[in-house]
Amino acid sequence: MFKVNENYKNLKASYLFKTVATKKAAYAKDHPEADIINMGIGDVTLPICPAATLAMAKEALAMGEKATFKGYPDYYGEPYLLEAIGNYYKNSIGVELDPEEINVTCGAKEDVSNILDIFSTDNRVVVPDPVYPVYLDSNIMDGRKVSFITGNVENGFLPMPDESLDGDIFYICSPNNPTGACYNRDQLKVWVDFALKKGAVILYDAAYEIFIEDADCPRSIFEIEGARRCAIEFCSLSKTAGFTGVRCGYTVIPKELVASDGSSLLSMWKRRQSTKFNGVGHITQRGAAAVFTPEGLAQIRANIAYYKENTRTMMKTFDKLGISYYGGKNSPYIWLRCPNGMGSWEFFDLLLEKANVVGIPGEGFGKSGEGFFRLSGFGDHARTAEAMERLEKLLG
Numbered sequence: 225m226f227k228v229n230e231n232y233k234n235l236k237a238s239y240l241f242k243t244v245a246t247k248k249a250a251y252a253k254d255h256p257e258a259d260i261i262n263m264g265i266g267d268v269t270l271p272i273c274p275a276a277t278l279a280m281a282k283e284a285l286a287m288g289e290k291a292t293f294k295g296y297p298d299y300y301g302e303p304y305l306l307e308a309i310g311n312y313y314k315n316s317i318g319v320e321l322d323p324e325e326i327n328v329t330c331g332a333k334e335d336v337s338n339i340l341d342i343f344s345t346d347n348r349v350v351v352p353d354p355v356y357p358v359y360l361d362s363n364i365m366d367g368r369k370v371s372f373i374t375g376n377v378e379n380g381f382l383p384m385p386d387e388s389l390d391g392d393i394f395y396i397c398s399p400n401n402p403t404g405a406c407y408n409r410d411q412l413k414v415w416v417d418f419a420l421k422k423g424a425v426i427l428y429d430a431a432y433e434i435f436i437e438d439a440d441c442p443r444s445i446f447e448i449e450g451a452r453r454c455a456i457e458f459c460s461l462s463k464t465a466g467f468t469g470v471r472c473g474y475t476v477i478p479k480e481l482v483a484s485d486g487s488s489l490l491s492m493w494k495r496r497q498s499t500k501f502n503g504v505g506h507i508t509q510r511g512a513a514a515v516f517t518p519e520g521l522a523q524i525r526a527n528i529a530y531y532k533e534n535t536r537t538m539m540k541t542f543d544k545l546g547i548s549y550y551g552g553k554n555s556p557y558i559w560l561r562c563p564n565g566m567g568s569w570e571f572f573d574l575l576l577e578k579a580n581v582v583g584i585p586g587e588g589f590g591k592s593g594e595g596f597f598r599l600s601g602f603g604d605h606a607r608t609a610e611a612m613e614r615l616e617k618l619l620g
């Protein structure tokens with residue numbers, strides 16, 4: 225009789241978004257007249273920019289012509305897309321990469337989990353709390369030992385390493401989902417120096433880099449001296465270019481990143497990808513490359529500005545109400561402290577029932593998220609403004 229991976233029994237049922245949806249549906253059923261505003265969305269809502277849709281349509285037509293038909297794509301990304309991403313790093317972020325160090329995939333969610341294939345299950349993993357739940361669960365599936373580093377009001381949800389912190393693999397998500405908190409240059413330098421000293425690796429999730437406004441917050445960990453010897457960076461076109469339904473991301477592994485036995489992590493990753501992955505579709509890659517053209521970048525930045533207008537509307541409201549919050553400036557999310565010492569779910573129920581507004585209870589992103597709440601800027605301007613008017617009435 226076959227045996228299953230016993231580690232799966234250690235996973236907690238992922239109840240967060242399901243519970244939110246169930247509670248919302250139950251309320252809507254009992255109150256059919258209620259005009260519910262969903263401020264919980266973790267997905268984009270604006271359509272894909274015309275530069276990308278046009279490029280994808282052209283490539284789709286080319287695939288239907290004998291002369292331009294293509295089969296399997298390159299395992300690691302077509303050369304024109306690697307060049308486009310490399311130029312984006314160079315011109316928009318100020319980081320020089322070898323195109324070979326860039327690996328194109330179907331998205332960051334699978335990359336942050338798949339990368340674990342190249343690491344021993346003996347490694348001790350450190351995950352921030354609160355954070356994107358994928359880091360924890362993917363390690364539990366492999367049976368790795370995970371400990372947490374706490375984000376809280378004292379550290380502004382930006383936990384820093386100290387002498388007592390031990391581990392081999394450290395996750396950083398900056399700007400963070402859900403808190404929107406973003407490390408500055410000095411803080412990231414401390415993390416990089418710490419990892420180099422420990423002989424540890426940093427898995428750096430930069431899915432929200434394009435939302436960064438503060439000049440002092442790096443858009444890539446490779447802006448930090450020494451990071452090429454200790455960090456892997458995960459990026460995605462999902463939130464930056466509205467590709468959540470198209471699927472494209474890229475992972476950067478510097479050539480200098482080697483294990484103590486001399487193994488190159490880049491070579492191992494390429495070996496892993498060529499064995500278990502057959503490349504990203506040509507249509508998607510053409511669309512992605514178009515995002516990095518001057519027209520494409522102008523178009524996606526206009527979309528980001530639209531979402532930022534929503535976070536500004538929210539920030540004004542919470543400033544007025546005297547409710548403290550994180551994020552918003554460098555992130556599409558606002559992470560607010562539930563007023564009057566309320567718990568996350570208590571506040572969720574209050575907003576749903578008294579303002580017909582839905583958000584995400586912070587507790588669902590980790591123990592340290594209790595007492596906090598995530599609101600999303602991915603919605604519509606008028607609906608966001610309406611939601612904030614209701615909150616002012618309810619909490620003012």
Ligand SMILES: *Cc1c(COP(=O)(O)O)cnc(C)c1O
Nearest residue numbers: 331332333356401431460462473
């Ligand atoms: C949305 C998100 C991703 C993106 O994943 P894709 O698979 O590229 O859509 C990655 N990391 C974080 C923290 C996210 O919130």
